[in-house]
Amino acid sequence: xxxxxxxxxxxxxxxxxxxxxxxxxxxxxxxxxxxxxxxxxxxxxxxxxxxxxxxxxxxxxxxxxxxxxxxxxxxxxxxxxxxxxxxxxxxxxxxxxxxxxxxxxxxxxxxxxxxxxxxxxxxxxxxxxxxxxxxxxxxxxxxxxxxxxxxxxxxxxxxxxxxxxxxxxxxxxxxxxxxxxxxxxxxxxxxxxxxxxxxxxxxxxxxxxxxxxxxxxxxxxxxxxxxxxxxxxxxxxxxxxxxxxxxxxxxxxxxxxxxxxxxxxxxxxxxxxxxxxxxxxxxxxxxxxxxxxxxxxxxxxxxxxxxxxxx
Amino acid sequence: xxxxxxxxxxxxxxxxxxxxxxxxxxxxxxxxxxxxxxxxxxxxxxxxxxxxxxxxxxxxxxxxxxxxxxxxxxxxxxxxxxxxxxxxxxxxxxxxxxxxxxxxxxxxxxxxxxxxxxxxxxxxxxxxxxxxxxxxxxxxxxxxxxxxxxxxxxxxxxxxxxxxxxxxxxxxxxxxxxxxxxxxxxxxxxxxxxxxxxxxxxxxxxxxxxxxxxxxxxxxxxxxxxxxxxxxxxxxxxxxxxxxxxxxxxxxxxxxxxxxxxxxxxxx
Numbered sequence: 001x002x003x004x005x006x007x008x009x010x011x012x013x014x015x016x017x018x019x020x021x022x023x024x025x026x027x028x029x030x031x032x033x034x035x036x037x038x039x040x041x042x043x044x045x046x047x048x049x050x051x052x053x054x055x056x057x058x059x060x061x062x063x064x065x066x067x068x069x070x071x072x073x074x075x076x077x078x079x080x081x082x083x084x085x086x087x088x089x090x091x092x093x094x095x096x097x098x099x100x101x102x103x104x105x106x107x108x109x110x111x112x113x114x115x116x117x118x119x120x121x122x123x124x125x126x127x128x129x130x131x132x133x134x135x136x137x138x139x140x141x142x143x144x145x146x147x148x149x150x151x152x153x154x155x156x157x158x159x160x161x162x163x164x165x166x167x168x169x170x171x172x173x174x175x176x177x178x179x180x181x182x183x184x185x186x187x188x189x190x191x192x193x194x195x196x197x198x199x200x201x202x203x204x205x206x207x208x209x210x211x212x213x214x215x216x217x218x219x220x221x222x223x224x225x226x227x228x229x230x231x232x233x234x235x236x237x238x239x240x241x242x243x244x245x246x247x248x249x250x251x252x253x254x255x256x257x258x259x260x261x262x263x264x265x266x267x268x269x270x271x272x273x274x275x276x277x278x279x280x281x282x283x284x285x286x287x288x289x290x291x292x293x294x295x296x297x298x299x300x301x302x303x304x305x306x307x308x309x310x311x
Numbered sequence: 312x313x314x315x316x317x318x319x320x321x322x323x324x325x326x327x328x329x330x331x332x333x334x335x336x337x338x339x340x341x342x343x344x345x346x347x348x349x350x351x352x353x354x355x356x357x358x359x360x361x362x363x364x365x366x367x368x369x370x371x372x373x374x375x376x377x378x379x380x381x382x383x384x385x386x387x388x389x390x391x392x393x394x395x396x397x398x399x400x401x402x403x404x405x406x407x408x409x410x411x412x413x414x415x416x417x418x419x420x421x422x423x424x425x426x427x428x429x430x431x432x433x434x435x436x437x438x439x440x441x442x443x444x445x446x447x448x449x450x451x452x453x454x455x456x457x458x459x460x461x462x463x464x465x466x467x468x469x470x471x472x473x474x475x476x477x478x479x480x481x482x483x484x485x486x487x488x489x490x491x492x493x494x495x496x497x498x499x500x501x502x503x504x505x506x507x508x509x510x511x512x513x514x515x516x517x518x519x520x521x522x523x524x525x526x527x528x529x530x531x532x533x534x535x536x537x538x539x540x541x542x543x544x545x546x547x548x549x550x551x552x553x554x555x556x557x558x559x560x561x562x563x564x565x566x567x568x569x570x571x572x573x574x575x576x577x578x579x
Contacts, residue, residue, distance in 0.1 A: 018415060026427040147508040147555060149515060149527075150548040153534050157541060169534070243417065250422030250512065257516045258534060269516055272430045284427050291420050 011299065015292045020075075022288045026281050027071050031064070058277070075285070084276045091278035094267060095286045101263035103290065105252055108183035109190065110241060110294075116187065117194025118230065118237065124195065125202040126225045137199055144192035148251050152185045152258055169259045182259050186251050190244050197240045201233035235306050242298040245291055264290075315564055322561035325554070326377060329370040336367030338524050347540035357542045359532045365543065369550045372526045376510055379437050380503035380558050383444045388499055388565075390445075391452025396487050398453070399460030409453060416450035425513060434521045440513070444506055451498050459491035492566050500562020504555040511551045526551045 055061045059070060074080045083091045123129055124136035159166040159181075167178045205211065206229065214228045215221075253265030260266075264287050271279040345362035348354060356365035398409035425443045429435045463469055464487075472486050488495075507526075513519045514527025515534075526547060533544025 014415075018419075022419075022423070022427075025424070029428045029430070147551065149508055149512050149530070150552045153530060153537070153544050154548050157537055157544060161537060161541070169537075246420035246422070249420045250509075253422060253426075253516060254512050265516070268426055269518075272426065272518065275430075280427075280430055284423055287420065287423055291423075 011296055015296050018292050019285070019289055023071075023075055023281070023285045024068075026284050027068065031060070031067070071281075080278045080282045083279045085271075085274050085279070091276075091282045094279050095264070095282040098262065098264045098267040098283065099286060099290075101261060102252055102256070102265065102287075104179060105183050105186065105255070105261070105263060106248060106290075106294075108179060109186040109248065109252075112184055113187035113190035113194055114237070114241065117191035118198055120191065120195035121198025121202055121233075121237075122225050122230065124199045125206060125229075127221060137196070140192040140195040140199075143188055144196060146189075148186070148189050149254055151188075152255060155185060156258065178259065178261070182255050182261060186248065186255050189251070190241070190248060193240050193244060194237055197236050198233060201236040202229055205229050205232055231305060235302055235308075238298050238302045242295045245294055245298075249287055249291055315566060318563040319561040321557040322377065325557050326374065329374050332366065333370040333374060336364055336370065338363065338367040338371045339522075340364070340367075347536055347543065349540070349542055356546050357540070359529065359540075359543050360536070365529065365546050368524060368529055369526065369546060371524050372529065373550060373554050375437060375520075375524065376507050376526055376554055377558060379441055379444075379510055380506040383441055383448050383506045384499050384503040384562070386441075386445045387448030387502055388452050388495060391449030391454075392456040392488060392491070392495055393483065394449065395453035395456030395458075396460045396483055396491070399457045400464060400483070400487070406457070409457060413450045413454040413457070416447050417454065419447060421447045422509070422512070425509070426518065429513070429518050435518065437510075437520055440510060440520070444509065448502055448506075451502065452495060455494050455498055456488070456491055459494060460487055463487055463490055496563050496566035498562070499565055500559040503562055504559035507555040507558055508551065526554065 052061070059067055062070075071080075078092050080091050083089050083094055086094075120136050120140060124133050124140070126133075129136065156166070156169060160168045166181045202225075208229075211224055211228055214224045219228065252263070253268065255261070256263045256265035257269065264283055268280065268283045268287070270276075271283060340363070342358070342362035345354070345358040346360065348358040348362070350357040354364050354366065356369060359365050359368065394409060395413075398406045421444070424446060425440070428443045428446075429439060432439050469482070469486055472482060477486065510519065511525065511527035511530065514523075514525035515531050516527075517531070519525045519527055530544065530547030530551065533541075533547040536543055
């Protein structure tokens with residue numbers, strides 16, 4: 001138990017370091033790299049006085065160490081200052097408003113991908129489809145090797161414009177259907193990865209004695225595969241999900257753009273276009289935190305279901 | 312197709328075709344009267360927003376995307392592979408550190424990193440993109456070189472080389488890295504393919520190079536005009552797919568030992 005606590009502490013420190021490193025990178029990228037933030041905001045025609053006034057307002061005239069101190073304090077207190085586009089709105093409020101949409105999209109995708117991918121892995125390994133099971137894996141390979149960026153618009157065109165069974169991009173009444181359609185597109189590549197890795201993991205246990213024992217005790221094929229073979233194979237599946245989260249976040253930005261959905265990605269792009277630095281920092285850091293939390297959660301779930309990991 | 316050079320054939324043919332067509336067509340010339348025109352004989356791919364010739368846009372963008380991908384993947388290989396190999400040869404704390412660092416960098420949302428860095432420059436160019444992508448591109452190469460070297464470091468031929476007095480960089484460059492090139496070459500292609508897609512994705516969301524000459528901006532135009540000019544989207548999506556596939560296959564060219572391995576009997 002002591003070892004377990006030590007591991008939790010170590011993971012938390014690692015996660016915090018990860019967030020801090022990314023936040024600092026965002027901070028320094030926006031300040032140290034060539035390109036004066038005040039000039040970026042006001043454009044080339046701005047007078048020297050306007051530039052100075054804005055620098056003072058943003059604290060850009062202070063020494064770098066002081067700015068960094070302010071930034072770190074803002075990070076801890078979750079207050080990075082007001083948005084530059086909407087001076088009366090704290091940037092963190094904008095981020096908080098955008099978070100649920102992206103979280104819903106990402107969570108639904110992970111859930112769908114886990115279910116579809118695991119079922120496909122079982123179908124590709126078990127005796128349920130007979131000789132046709134190789135097609136499950138071939139399909140997974142084909143989907144996994146196709147970039148989301150290219151097939152998402154094509155599938156959307158086919159389903160939304162031609163067949164009219166899915167909501168059109170940007171449809172304000174899309175609601176749950178829109179969320180489901182967008183997240184199943186986002187889920188497809190992840191599901192394909194899960195299917196491939198799950199298939200390999202199941203191949204490792206498929207000749208294990210405990211499966212023979214389960215069959216001998218009278219368990220059905222379905223029960224043997226789902227209840228006995230699957231749990232020991234979940235480790236690699238969770239590892240794939242954790243390792244694909246970065247890609248998932250990137251995919252979420254692309255899909256939010258494609259479907260004109262509100263969310264963190266849309267907020268980042270808007271803040272980028274308007275050079276709204278506090279919002280941009282807040283949104284990127286929030287996305288990073290989201291990413292770290294889900295990754296830690298995947299590790300915790302893995303430890304909870306697999307006693308070999310805890311040992 | 313199965314030979315080493317054959318792997319580069321698709322990319323070579325693509326680059327040659329684009330290299331011939333691109334200088335003849337100007338991707339910045341706009342003829343508003345031809346906006347979103349379907350494919351015709353003078354404009355085989357049709358026209359996009361404001362009447363830009365899509366064949367011109369695609370050929371120019373494809374060449375630039377392939378060049379970017381080649382540069383970033385090579386930088387990743389040249390930086391990452393030695394890091395991983397050295398770490399595995401040194402063993403101990405360095406090996407564990409590089410292992411963990413690769414873990415962190417590989418799981419890092421590189422798209423966010425790109426957003427963060429690109430937001431700091433006024434007009435993003437492909438040079439900025441190359442720097443951003445290189446920040447994380449080394450990790451998979453280091454990870455693979457580490458794993459390969461772990462196996463190789465106890466191999467008889469490495470021990471023999473050491474016994475003969477081969478040390479340091481010579482051991483690394485002449486004995487360890489060439490034997491790891493098989494997996495590294497596959498990763499080279501995979502990284503280059505991912506860069507093609509990432510560059511297109513960044514342009515798609517409006518963060519790409521400002522000149523607008525990118526496969527992603529063709530796709531972006533296509534999505535915006537999906538309802539009345541679907542050919543633009545098809546051209547954009549297919550060109551990204553073809554480019555990334557050609558680049559992935561071409562990575563295998565650097566596998567210097569592939570002939571050797573094909574000649575040796577299985578199991579050796």
